[in-house]
Every structure is written in structure tokens, then in C-alpha cells.
Amino acid sequence: MPTNWSEAAGVAEVDLAACRAQLANGSRTFLAASLLLPRAVRGPACALYAFCRLADDAVDGGDDPHAAAQMLRGRLDRLYRGDAWPVPADRALAAVVARFGIPQALPAALIDGFEWDAAGRRYDTLAELEDYAARVAGTVGAMMSLLMGTRDAAALARACDLGVAMQLSNIARDVGEDALAGRLYLPRRWLQEAGIDPEAWLAAPRFDERLAGVLERLLAHADMLYARAGAGVARLPLACRPSINAARFLYAAIGHEVARRGYDSVSTRAVVPRRRKLAGLARALVTWWPDPEAAREPPLAATRYLVDAAADRHAPPRGLAEKALWVLDLFERLERRDRLQRAA
Secondary structure (H helix, E strand, C coil), rough: CCCCCHHHCCHHHHHHHHHHHHHHCHHHHHHHHHHCCCCCHHHHHHHHHHHCCCCHHHHCCCCCHHHHHHHHHHHHHHHHHHCCCCCCCHHHHHHHHHHCCCCCCCHHHHHHHHHHHHHHCCCCCCCHHHHHHHHHHHHHHHHHHHCCCCCCCHHHHHHHHHHHHHHHHHHHHHHHHHCCCCCCCCCCCHHHHHHCHHHHHHHHHCCCCHHHHHHHHHHHHHHHHHHHHHHCCCCCCCHHHHHHHHHHHHHHHHHHHHHHHHCCCCCCCCCCCCHHHHHHHHCCCCCCCCCHHHHCCCCCCCCHHHHHHHHCCCCCCCCHHHHHHHHHHHHHHHHHHHHHHHHE
16 A cells, blocks of 8 residues: 555655755755645645746746747646656656646646746736736645645635735835846836836836835735635644644735835845744644634635636545545536426
């Protein structure tokens, strides 16, 4: 009988080791954070993140982002057909998506986001910015939820909220660094409403009170999403909650540190002090009752298609218990259809 997830999923241990080595060269933060995950989730998460890292590097580091994205979409097609490229990241991801029923729409959307990034796309409104954040981070939240065995639509909506909030925190922290690279993620309409010409500012970035107001507005929205995400954490298996809560509190602390510095992330880069990181980790271990209303909030318009794809009840059942639930659901749907036909 299989003794670990890799044997059960049919992934070679050597491929998983190669994924860990890949992450050790450029994603040490993720490797450290993954230690909080249960062992059954840690391996699949490493395989998933290794492919994400590979995809990001391929699109953002190449001369032709569109060609790189197209190549990656072809690799996704192959591994979903069971014919993965003969490289560790592809073989490991193929095993993970088959074992956990991850729909292709999720990693495909992630690649779309990387392509938008490399193309230097700008965003006029918050809704457009959320479309981007949904792809580069909401997708990861949804896929991690599936790795933890949670396919409930309400929980998936909150997992996507968390991913989007984390991306907004990163954007608020990196305004100055992004500007130096010629990138602008803040909603252009918000800048214009504050009296800032986006293109002129990008040509000569500087901090002032007008920009502080834009960042305050962005981080207030992120904090709302972090609060809503708590309802999703409560729907995860108990052993998975500390790690996701840790990510929630630590990333929220990035925005809080930006605020403590007067929202100036142009002339300085916010770094969360060690004591505040430890405080966030301590909070992650505390059990609390989230706001029940948050669980009933609909998904963001930007993430609805991700939630719908990940929560698809018609996905092939995996384990015995899931098969039983799937059969019951099938009978329920057939009975409902018969009632509707008789009524017609």
C-alpha cells in the first residue's frame, strides 16, 4: 500500500526532490512557510509552486512573453492529457492535478496573469486590478484549497479573496520598485481622482499626500478581503488552518507596515519587524469564530469563474467518500430534473 501522497499520486520521489531544490534556489520564503502545512499537503504544494515559479520565470524572463506563455499552455495541455514533458516540474504537477482534481482553467489563468505582467498591462479601475490579482494570486488560493480537500464554493470564494488581498499588499509595498521597472499597478482612475497624472508620475515617481490617499484606499480594500478570508479558513481541515492563517496575518502586516510609514512605499520599502511576524504567527494558532456573514458574501466578480471551475461538482470523484457524495448528488440532480419535467 502507498505510504505517502507521492506514492498514492504516482509521482516519483526524485521529481518531488527536484521541485524542492528548484524552490530552494529562489523561493525560500515559500519553503519555510510550507513547513506549517500538514505533510499530506506540503508535497503537493511544493510541486504546484515549482511549476508556478517555472512559469513565472519563463514568461517574465524571456524576450517574447507571448511565445513563452503559449509554450506553457501547450505544456499544460500535454500534462492534462497524461503526456507531461519529461521534466520534474511537469511530471509532478501532472500527478497533483490528477490526484486532487484541479481543473486546467486554474493554472491556465495563472499563466494569463504572468503574461499580463510581462506585457506591462495597466489597470484603470479597481475591478481591472482585481482581474489581474485573481489570475496571479486568486488562482493559487483556489488550488491550495483543493489540495486541502475543500471544494466548497463558499470556501473557494474566500480562498480567492485571500489571494487577491495578498497581491494588493504586495502592490502597495512595491510601488517605488515597480515604478523603477516601468510598471504601475495602482488603479489609474484613482490616481487621476487624486490629481496625479499616471504617466507623468511614472516618469518621475515621488511620494506625496495624494499618493498616500490612493494607497490608504487600496489597503483598506485589502483589509476587507483579509477579514472575509477568515470565514474560508474556518472551512478548511483543522490541521491546515494555522498555515493559512499565518499567511493571512503576515501578508496583512505588510500593508499595516506601509500604513505605519505614512503610506510612503516610494522612497522606502516596508519590512515587517520580526516581533510583528512572531505576533502574526501566534495569532495563527488561536482558534476563533469568524463573522458568519462573511461566509455568505458572493465571490468577487474577478474570481467568480475560478470558483465555478474549482467547485464543479461534476468533476470526477477521487476517494470512496467523495464517490458516495458524488453519486448522492447525481441522484438528487436527476430527481430534480424529473420533477421539473413533470411540472412542465
